[in-house]
Amino acid sequence: MSLKMSIEELREFMADVFPQVDDAFEVTELAPNVITVRMKISDRHLRPGGTVSGPSMFLLADCAYYLATLAMIGPKALAVTTNCSIDFLRKPAPGDMFAKARVLKLGKMLSVGDVLLFSEGVSEPVARASLTYSIPPVK
Amino acid sequence: MSLKMSIEELREFMADVFPQVDDAFEVTELAPNVITVRMKISDRHLRPGGTVSGPSMFLLADCAYYLATLAMIGPKALAVTTNCSIDFLRKPAPGDMFAKARVLKLGKMLSVGDVLLFSEGVSEPVARASLTYSIPPVK
Amino acid sequence: MSLKMSIEELREFMADVFPQVDDAFEVTELAPNVITVRMKISDRHLRPGGTVSGPSMFLLADCAYYLATLAMIGPKALAVTTNCSIDFLRKPAPGDMFAKARVLKLGKMLSVGDVLLFSEGVSEPVARASLTYSIPPVK
Amino acid sequence: MSLKMSIEELREFMADVFPQVDDAFEVTELAPNVITVRMKISDRHLRPGGTVSGPSMFLLADCAYYLATLAMIGPKALAVTTNCSIDFLRKPAPGDMFAKARVLKLGKMLSVGDVLLFSEGVSEPVARASLTYSIPPVK
Numbered sequence: 043m044s045l046k047m048s049i050e051e052l053r054e055f056m057a058d059v060f061p062q063v064d065d066a067f068e069v070t071e072l073a074p075n076v077i078t079v080r081m082k083i084s085d086r087h088l089r090p091g092g093t094v095s096g097p098s099m100f101l102l103a104d105c106a107y108y109l110a111t112l113a114m115i116g117p118k119a120l121a122v123t124t125n126c127s128i129d130f131l132r133k134p135a136p137g138d139m140f141a142k143a144r145v146l147k148l149g150k151m152l153s154v155g156d157v158l159l160f161s162e163g164v165s166e167p168v169a170r171a172s173l174t175y176s177i178p179p180v181k
Numbered sequence: 182m183s184l185k186m187s188i189e190e191l192r193e194f195m196a197d198v199f200p201q202v203d204d205a206f207e208v209t210e211l212a213p214n215v216i217t218v219r220m221k222i223s224d225r226h227l228r229p230g231g232t233v234s235g236p237s238m239f240l241l242a243d244c245a246y247y248l249a250t251l252a253m254i255g256p257k258a259l260a261v262t263t264n265c266s267i268d269f270l271r272k273p274a275p276g277d278m279f280a281k282a283r284v285l286k287l288g289k290m291l292s293v294g295d296v297l298l299f300s301e302g303v304s305e306p307v308a309r310a311s312l313t314y315s316i317p318p319v320k
Numbered sequence: 321m322s323l324k325m326s327i328e329e330l331r332e333f334m335a336d337v338f339p340q341v342d343d344a345f346e347v348t349e350l351a352p353n354v355i356t357v358r359m360k361i362s363d364r365h366l367r368p369g370g371t372v373s374g375p376s377m378f379l380l381a382d383c384a385y386y387l388a389t390l391a392m393i394g395p396k397a398l399a400v401t402t403n404c405s406i407d408f409l410r411k412p413a414p415g416d417m418f419a420k421a422r423v424l425k426l427g428k429m430l431s432v433g434d435v436l437l438f439s440e441g442v443s444e445p446v447a448r449a450s451l452t453y454s455i456p457p458v459k
Numbered sequence: 460m461s462l463k464m465s466i467e468e469l470r471e472f473m474a475d476v477f478p479q480v481d482d483a484f485e486v487t488e489l490a491p492n493v494i495t496v497r498m499k500i501s502d503r504h505l506r507p508g509g510t511v512s513g514p515s516m517f518l519l520a521d522c523a524y525y526l527a528t529l530a531m532i533g534p535k536a537l538a539v540t541t542n543c544s545i546d547f548l549r550k551p552a553p554g555d556m557f558a559k560a561r562v563l564k565l566g567k568m569l570s571v572g573d574v575l576l577f578s579e580g581v582s583e584p585v586a587r588a589s590l591t592y593s594i595p596p597v598k
Binding site: 266291315 | 568
């Protein structure tokens with residue numbers, strides 16, 4: 043399958059539909075079934091001690107997989123997460139994070155894939171997640 | 182096993198160690214291996230349309246299971262989530278949420294259990310999660 | 321929702337559709353959204369040392385949740401597992417096992433719930449699992 | 460980290476410790492943190508209709524990740540699975556299957572990673588799994 047949205051179209055979609063999270067995320071690479079998303083870390087993403095919080099990493103994994111799916115199916119704001127299984131592997135380093143997501147199965151009803159999360163400049167992953175999105179039927 | 186912390190001791194611990202999230206959570210019931218935690222929903226927990234966001238539900242599940250574990254092992258701030266698998270079942274209703282967590286296995290190194298999340302006043306669960314916490318060894 | 325199949329109807333369905341596993345399983349309790357399934361453990365379910373193997377526990381969890389779903393939707397052999405997340409908590413005791421499954425969400429497309437696995441005569445669970453089944457659309 | 464066991468040493472270990480499953484599995488590729496394992500499918504791995512059963516795919520994922528971990532830590536038969544989350548993506552094709560596993564985090568207590576399962580000759584994965592193994596402490 044081929045891409046149905048470009049990086050620029052994903053950016054405009056997010057700014058339109060999710061303005062409150064949009065400023066934190068930037069798609070840096072996009073190809074069929076794979077995407078790289080950078081997350082600009084600010085104070086609201088940190089927990090005491092200054093490391094990125096678990097919910098913020100969940101948000102990054104979820105957002106990256108959402109964008110990977112949208113890029114393949116087109117702009118459907120109503121796709122919703124039905125499952126996320128996340129393993130926290132290492133303490134994040136200070137600074138921004140990025141996510142590399144891949145779509146493993148794109149069916150009529152479900153999109154299933156996984157994501158690796160990294161701290162910028164560190165080669166070993168900070169977390170891994172697998173996600174399932176439910177895709178709303180075409181009306 | 183018996184409880185090592187009371188509701189009041191958990192409250193003081195959270196206010197001390199996690200002041201930035203403490204105001205949202207309240208332990209309403211506590212017994213060995215089971216806990217009920219209420220989450221006061223405010224604007225920062227919502228996504229467009231006004232429903233509670235996925236990362237906020239992840240935060241509630243994670244926090245409830247952390248408190249369930251602490252109540253059994255005593256105040257160890259360094260217990261960390263190693264895995265969370267969460268299924269989103271229904272759209273949350275407007276208003277506060279609560280979590281019912283149970284500890285299924287409390288070993289020397291790992292605490293494993295699960296959590297059901299509810300919208301206040303609705304009997305069917307909004308989400309379910311299973312979590313594993315790594316418990317730091319006693320020095 | 322109410323039950324669409326009885327214990328006897330589930331037994332006949334399994335004998336008909338899955339004769340090769342049927343002799344190991346017996347539904348011992350059934351009510352809307354909850355089921356108890358006993359698994360008769362034989363040599364083929366054991367690993368070296370005589371404990372029940374991981375794949376056998378996966379089979380029990382999967383089968384119990386399948387039967388819990390069928391009891392609610394009627395005999396649809398084509399319901400298929402899309403996800404199973406299983407935590408192994410304790411070494412099983414020698415002897416038979418049983419599973420207590422509950423359906424948490426029964427939608428048009430997906431059935432989502434969880435299962436606790438026990439060794440007979442032991443009160444603490446041996447494993448927990450959450451499962452998602454995809455339900456084939458009515459033609 | 461470097462490999463502590465070769466393909467031949469893994470083969471001898473399995474023949475010694477797990478003779479009952481050994482004949483089905485063959486390590487075909489091995490490098491630090493990554494392994495490819497082929498599973499010879501026979502009648503006992505099939506369900507009605509002739510496709511590979513869910514428990515057999517669980518067995519392959521579990522065995523592949525166990526071997527990936529052993530290759531990095533040396534022959535420790537007591538490493539045990541604590542969690543497996545598996546997504547079934549497509550119906551397997553007839554014939555043998557293989558698994559590609561990678562170790563994402565090798566700590567003192569836990570090994571965490573993931574596995575893709577394939578039917579021979581088909582490029583799209585049949586299933587994905589993430590696994591956590593608990594590593595017994597050195598005495």
